[in-house]
Structure formats: C-alpha cells, structure tokens
Amino acid sequence: MSQKDPVTIYYLQMTSPEQIRGKPRPEGLEVMEAEVKEFRFNRYLYQLVGEAWQWADRLKLPDADWQRYAEREQLRTWVAYHRGSIAGYYELEQQAGGDVQIAYFGLAPKFIGRGYGGYLLTHALESAWSWGDTKEVWVHTCTLDHPGALDNYRARGMEVYRTERE
Known part of the structure; x- marks a missing residue:
C-alpha cells in the first residue's frame, strides 16, 4: 500500500462471550498480565509491536x-x-457502559507467522469478557495493519459493524 492510497478503518465488535471461536495455546507460549503498572513498559511494547x-x-x-x-x-x-x-501484547481499556476496547494488540516482529496471533486474541477476548460486567468487546484495525489482522479478528468471532476511509 502506498502513502497515497486511502486507509480503510474497520471497527469490529463482539456482543457475547459465546461468540468466541478460540484457538489453542501454542506450545511454549505464555501470557501474563503486567499487574504492576509501569508506563515505560507500555511505551516499549507499543514501539516494539507497532513500529x-x-x-x-x-x-x-x-x-x-x-x-x-x-x-x-x-x-x-x-x-x-x-x-x-x-x-x-495487548491492552484492554474498560469504558463507560460496559464496553471493553482492545486498545492495542499485536505480535513482536520476530514472532509473526508462528501461529501465535490467534491464541493471543483468544486470550484477549476471554480476559475482556471476564473483566467486570462487560457488555461488548470492540477493536479497530486498518489497512496499514498486518494483512492477517482483520481475518484473525473475524476468525475469533468478531464482526465488522462500521468501516471508514481516510
């Protein structure tokens, strides 16, 4: 995609935990919550995954x-x-009205293509639904993201409810 091409943003949602189509945990992959909050770590993760x-x-x-x-x-x-x-990594943001946004989600470059994304998204969705009184889980992605991102969200049970072009 060139810089001149318009960017399409996809908004996806899940309205029930029963919609999750999980993927099993790959051997050797562990997911842990960073329970001690440290903004420098979040900034590092954002740069590592998002660059x-x-x-x-x-x-x-x-x-x-x-x-x-x-x-x-x-x-x-x-x-x-x-x-x-x-x-x-992923970040979940609890919002007013019972929504939980997957604020950031992605794999470090050396781990793309190993089948970890499906399980990590399954984990994110399960964590979002187990947090308080969640009514909906949502995320947005765009055409600048990894080519498999939209397919992963859909494969795990999320549905596109809005698209925008910039």
Missing part, C-alpha cells in the same frame, strides 16, 4: 501523558512470552 505498522502517534507523548494513560485502573496490559522473549 512495523506505523504506530507513531503516541511515541511523541511526554512521560506524564504516558503515565496517565498506562497506569489507570481502566487499563490492563498482558504480555505474551516465548522462551523468555516478548512475543506480543
């Missing part, structure tokens, strides 16, 4: 803004590890 997909908007934020974002009670972060290395 290849042009996630740059948050990198210019000062430390105070990162800290306000990442260390809130409404944000939780999980990290996938394979043999001690960070394989990927």
Whole structure:
C-alpha cells in the first residue's frame, strides 16, 4: 500500500462471550498480565509491536501523558512470552457502559507467522469478557495493519459493524 492510497478503518465488535471461536495455546507460549503498572513498559511494547505498522502517534507523548494513560485502573496490559522473549501484547481499556476496547494488540516482529496471533486474541477476548460486567468487546484495525489482522479478528468471532476511509 502506498502513502497515497486511502486507509480503510474497520471497527469490529463482539456482543457475547459465546461468540468466541478460540484457538489453542501454542506450545511454549505464555501470557501474563503486567499487574504492576509501569508506563515505560507500555511505551516499549507499543514501539516494539507497532513500529512495523506505523504506530507513531503516541511515541511523541511526554512521560506524564504516558503515565496517565498506562497506569489507570481502566487499563490492563498482558504480555505474551516465548522462551523468555516478548512475543506480543495487548491492552484492554474498560469504558463507560460496559464496553471493553482492545486498545492495542499485536505480535513482536520476530514472532509473526508462528501461529501465535490467534491464541493471543483468544486470550484477549476471554480476559475482556471476564473483566467486570462487560457488555461488548470492540477493536479497530486498518489497512496499514498486518494483512492477517482483520481475518484473525473475524476468525475469533468478531464482526465488522462500521468501516471508514481516510
């Protein structure tokens, strides 16, 4: 995709945990919540996973803004590890009215193509549904993301409810 091509943004949702079409955990992959909040870690994860997909908007934020974002009670972060290395991560943001957004989700570059994305998304969806009184889980992705991202969201049971072009 060239810089001149319009970007399509896809908004996906899941309205019931029964919609999850899970994928089993690959051998050697462990997912843990980062229970001690540390904004510098979130910034590192954002850069590690997002660099290849042009996630740059948050990198210019000062430390105070990162800290306000990442260390809130409404944000939780999980990290996938394979043999001690960070394989990927996701952040869940609890919103008013019972919505939980998958705020960020992705794999580290060295772990793309190993079949970890399906399980990590299954884990994210299960975690979102187990957090409080969740009514809906949603995410957005776009055509700048990994070519398999939209298919992964759909394969796990999420449905597109809106598209936009920029």
